[in-house]
Amino acid sequence: MQFLHKDLGYLSSGEVVEVDLDTVANVKLMDSIDFGNYRNSRGHTYYGGYVTRSPFRVAVPGSGHWHVTIDLAGRGGSIRSSVRVIE
Template identity: 60%
Template sequence: MQYLHNDLGLLDGNEVVEVTLDKAANVRLMDSSNFNRYRKGDSHRCIGGYVTRSPYRVRVPSAGHWHVAVDLGGYAGSVRAGVRLLG
């Protein structure tokens, strides 16, 4: 599956991540172990889901290394996304 990836690095937790999309897409906030499972196509846990409104904001739940992945769930097409930390 094709996806866009943003490595947010080590975060303290409680930061807000803002994702701006040019169309509806799946937005997934994951820690490193879940991101590695996602990349392999294995079962994983994430925060987020199918997002239809932009911008989408999500709070990082705990300290750790975090990633954002944006995909179209296997459907054809492309999506553009911007990711930034709001603090």
């Protein structure tokens, strides 16, 4: 599976992650354990989902180490994106 990945490092609960996309895509905010499961095609929990409008914003649910992944849900093509944290 191909995906874009951004390691956000340690974030505090309530910080907001903003993702800009140039096309529809799956956007997933995950902790380190769930990111490892995602990367290895195992069951995982995430915040986000299939995003059709940009920018997409999601609040960090708890303090810890966080990751964002972006994929095209099995569709071919390419994607341009940017990820930033809004404090």
